[in-house]
Amino acid sequence: MIEGISAVTLGTHEMPRAVRFYRTLGFEVLHGGExxxxxxxxxxxxxxxxxxxxxxxxWSWWGRVIFYVADVDALYDCALAAGYQPATVPRDAEWGERFFHLIDPDGHELSFARPLLLASGQ
Known part of the structure; x- marks a missing residue:
């Protein structure tokens, strides 16, 4: 039985630019760097x-990586403040998540999401 995803590995042509992008979004570097x-x-x-x-x-479009975050709207604002142009604005989806999409500097599609709370009584 599959228990989860350990890691996703993405290619980059410019490591310094990619590291700055992900650090700006709040990812913590554990190994390596620019x-x-x-x-x-x-x-x-x-x-x-x-x-x-x-x-x-x-590479061409291969899919998207979806990350759960504590506050979708705050991360969206952070991306805008850093000069990034998200592909979508935050919205509530019919499948029960609030999300937005952002393309990284190498063209990889990222989604930042948070499960919506169930309405009371559900």
Missing amino acids: DWSFTSFRAGTSYLNLITQPTERR
């Missing part, structure tokens, strides 16, 4: 890894 070819961040009880890839290596 001058390394591999960096690991804490993502709750899991990890987000970045690995430097050659500039000729390209």
Whole structure:
């Protein structure tokens, strides 16, 4: 039985830019950093890894990584204040989450979400 996701690893062409992006959003560096070819961040009880890839290596849309956060709207405001342009504004979804999407500097789609509280009596 699968118990959870340990880590997601994303490619980057510019580690310094990618590390700054994720730090700005509140990810904590556990290993590596701007001058390394591999960096690991804490993502709750899991990890987000970045690995430097050659500039000729390209990727296309492959899906999205969804991170649960304490406050979707506060993180959205943080992203805007840092000059990032989220792909969507925060909204409540019919499947019971509040979320917004943001594309990282290497084109990876991220979603930041929080489960909505059930209405009383449900």
